[in-house]
Amino acid sequence: MMAKSAKHDQLFIGIDGGGTKCRATIYSAERGVLGTGLGGPANPLHGFERALESIMLSTQLAMRDAGLKLEQVHELYAGAGLAGVNLPQLFDRITQWDHPFKQLFLTTDLHTACIGAHEGKDGAVIITGTGSCGFSIVSGKTCNLGGHGFAQGDKGSGAWMGLEAVKAVLESLDGLAEKTALSIVLQEHFQTKSAMGIAEQMAGQPSSAYAKLARFVLAEAERGDEVAIRIVQEGAGYISRLAHKLLANQPPRLAMIGGLAEPLQKWLDPQISARVEPAIQPPEMGAIYFAQHQLAQQQGELA
Amino acid sequence: MMAKSAKHDQLFIGIDGGGTKCRATIYSAERGVLGTGLGGPANPLHGFERALESIMLSTQLAMRDAGLKLEQVHELYAGAGLAGVNLPQLFDRITQWDHPFKQLFLTTDLHTACIGAHEGKDGAVIITGTGSCGFSIVSGKTCNLGGHGFAQGDKGSGAWMGLEAVKAVLESLDGLAEKTALSIVLQEHFQTKSAMGIAEQMAGQPSSAYAKLARFVLAEAERGDEVAIRIVQEGAGYISRLAHKLLANQPPRLAMIGGLAEPLQKWLDPQISARVEPAIQPPEMGAIYFAQHQLAQQQGELA
Incomplete structure (x- = not known):
C-alpha cells in the first residue's frame, strides 16, 4: 500500500527552455498542477551555465508557488524540453549535469511542444515565433523540419x-x-x-x-x-x-x-x-507527459 | 633650397585597411614606390586594437621593404582608408589615436579605392568581394551606396x-x-x-x-x-x-x-x-593621393 500511494503521489516538473525564457510547472497525477515558475533564457547553445541557472530559477519559483520545501527538489521527476539539444554535443553535456532532481528526462523543446499540443497523442506542430520549425510524431516516428537558425533558416519567422x-x-x-x-x-x-x-x-x-x-x-x-x-x-x-x-x-x-x-x-x-x-496543452505539460512516459517505460523494463 | 629639396623628398605611406587584411605602400614623389607591407584585419568596427596593430605591422613591413629605419616612421605622411570609419564614432576614435606618423589623413577604404581606381580623378567604383558597395566622386561630391553589412545588406557579394x-x-x-x-x-x-x-x-x-x-x-x-x-x-x-x-x-x-x-x-x-x-591604381595608392591632396590643401591654407 505504501509503495502504491507513494507512486500515486509522484511529483513531476515539466521544463520548457527556450531562447528567451524558461517555464516550469509542477504536477502530481493526483492533484494536477501545483505551481509554475518563470526563468530567463535557457538555450544551452547560447550560454550553457546561463541555461542551467534559468532551469534552476524557474524550478525554485515553481516549487515555492506549489508550497514545496526546496529540499524536495530531490523528489521531483523532471521532464525537460530544451532548445539546442538536437545537437548531440549539447544533449550529452546536459545529460552529464549533476542535477538535483530524482531523475531528469531530456529532449528537445520541439518534441515536448508537440507532445503537449496533442496531449501526448500523435500529431504535428509548427512553431513560428522568433524562429520557425516543424515537428511531427506519428506511430513513434518523429520528423523535424526547418529550425536551422537565423539568418540561414527560420524562414517565415x-x-x-x-x-x-x-x-x-x-x-x-x-x-x-x-x-x-x-x-x-x-x-x-x-x-x-x-x-x-x-x-x-x-x-x-x-x-x-x-x-x-x-x-x-x-x-x-x-x-x-x-x-x-x-x-x-x-x-x-x-x-x-x-x-x-x-x-x-x-x-x-x-x-x-x-x-x-x-x-x-x-x-x-x-x-x-x-x-x-489549437494546441491542447503548453510545452511544459508536454515535458511532464514525456517524463511520465519515460518513467513508465523504465518501470516496465524493471518489472 | 633645403626646404624645397626636403619637400621633394617627402615620404608617404598609403594604408588600405579592410576586414581581412591591411596593405601599406611607401612612396616618394621623386622615386615612386619604395616598399610594400601586408598585415592582418584592420576594420576597427570588428576589433579596434587589432586594427591599429595591423596598421602598424603593415607599416613596419613596408618600411623594412623600403630599406627605411623604423624611427623614420615619424617622417611619413600617412593616408589611410579604413573600413568602418564611415561610422563617426570610429572615425573620431582613430583620429584620437596617438599614431607615430608625421601626419595621418583618414578616410574610408571606399573613398581611397575610388581615388586609386581613377588616379585621383573623378569616377565611380563598385566593390564586390566579401561585401558589396558603391562609391562615386564627381566635382568634389561623393555618393555612397550599399555596404550595409552582412546579412542585412551587401547583396550580390x-x-x-x-x-x-x-x-x-x-x-x-x-x-x-x-x-x-x-x-x-x-x-x-x-x-x-x-x-x-x-x-x-x-x-x-x-x-x-x-x-x-x-x-x-x-x-x-x-x-x-x-x-x-x-x-x-x-x-x-x-x-x-x-x-x-x-x-x-x-x-x-x-x-x-x-x-x-x-x-x-x-x-x-x-x-x-x-x-x-579597369582600376588604374590599387586602394593603397589612392590613400597616398588622398594624403598628398590633403597635405597640399593644408599647405595652401598655411601659405
Whole structure:
C-alpha cells in the first residue's frame, strides 16, 4: 500500500527552455498542477551555465508557488524540453549535469511542444515565433523540419520577417527599390532617414531584435503595402510547404504555436489553415507527459 | 633650397585597411614606390586594437621593404582608408589615436579605392568581394551606396551568395525545394547529407565563411544549375541597379574591384558591363593621393 500511494503521489516538473525564457510547472497525477515558475533564457547553445541557472530559477519559483520545501527538489521527476539539444554535443553535456532532481528526462523543446499540443497523442506542430520549425510524431516516428537558425533558416519567422524588412528599407533609402509605407514606418521606428543610420542600429543584433520588427511588416501587409505583402506571402508560403510536408506523415492533428501563429494564419494556403487546430496543452505539460512516459517505460523494463 | 629639396623628398605611406587584411605602400614623389607591407584585419568596427596593430605591422613591413629605419616612421605622411570609419564614432576614435606618423589623413577604404581606381580623378567604383558597395566622386561630391553589412545588406557579394546557397541547400534537404547540382556540391563540401549538420557548421560563422561558398555558386551557375543561376542573377541585378544609380551622377569612369568583380561581369546588365573600365591604381595608392591632396590643401591654407 505504501509503495502504491507513494507512486500515486509522484511529483513531476515539466521544463520548457527556450531562447528567451524558461517555464516550469509542477504536477502530481493526483492533484494536477501545483505551481509554475518563470526563468530567463535557457538555450544551452547560447550560454550553457546561463541555461542551467534559468532551469534552476524557474524550478525554485515553481516549487515555492506549489508550497514545496526546496529540499524536495530531490523528489521531483523532471521532464525537460530544451532548445539546442538536437545537437548531440549539447544533449550529452546536459545529460552529464549533476542535477538535483530524482531523475531528469531530456529532449528537445520541439518534441515536448508537440507532445503537449496533442496531449501526448500523435500529431504535428509548427512553431513560428522568433524562429520557425516543424515537428511531427506519428506511430513513434518523429520528423523535424526547418529550425536551422537565423539568418540561414527560420524562414517565415519573426526574425526572418524583420530582416527582410530591414533589407527592403535599406534598398529603398539607397534609391535602388521602391519606397513604400513600410519603409516610412521603419524610418520612424529607427528615428533616422539614413540607410547607414539604420544599418548601424541593427549591426550585430541578435535574431530577437529583428523579430521585434515583424509586427510592422504584418501591420503594413494588412494595410495593403506591396513590399510588406510580398514578404509575408513569401514567409507564409514557406510555412505552408512545411505544413504540407508534415501532413504527408499523416498526423491526426496539426497545431501552430508561437507569437506569429495567429497573425500568419490568414496568409497560409487555405488547405493548411483549415487543418490547424489549437494546441491542447503548453510545452511544459508536454515535458511532464514525456517524463511520465519515460518513467513508465523504465518501470516496465524493471518489472 | 633645403626646404624645397626636403619637400621633394617627402615620404608617404598609403594604408588600405579592410576586414581581412591591411596593405601599406611607401612612396616618394621623386622615386615612386619604395616598399610594400601586408598585415592582418584592420576594420576597427570588428576589433579596434587589432586594427591599429595591423596598421602598424603593415607599416613596419613596408618600411623594412623600403630599406627605411623604423624611427623614420615619424617622417611619413600617412593616408589611410579604413573600413568602418564611415561610422563617426570610429572615425573620431582613430583620429584620437596617438599614431607615430608625421601626419595621418583618414578616410574610408571606399573613398581611397575610388581615388586609386581613377588616379585621383573623378569616377565611380563598385566593390564586390566579401561585401558589396558603391562609391562615386564627381566635382568634389561623393555618393555612397550599399555596404550595409552582412546579412542585412551587401547583396550580390560573396557572403550574400554563400548565404543564399546555404538557405537553398537547407530547404532542399528538408524536401521543401528542388534538389539541384548546387545542393549536391554543397553536401560534398560540408561532408554531410543532413540539413542540421550543415546548419551546425555554419551557425555563428562570420561573413567571410559564407563568402568562401560563393565560388560553388558561380561555378554551378556557369554549368547551368537553375538555383545557382537564380542566385547569381539576383545578386548581379542588384549590382547593376547600384551601377545605374552611380552613373546617374555622371562619373567619367566606372571601375569594379574585389574578388567577385571579374566573375560577376558577364551577369551584369550589358549597358553596365560595357561601361566597366579597369582600376588604374590599387586602394593603397589612392590613400597616398588622398594624403598628398590633403597635405597640399593644408599647405595652401598655411601659405
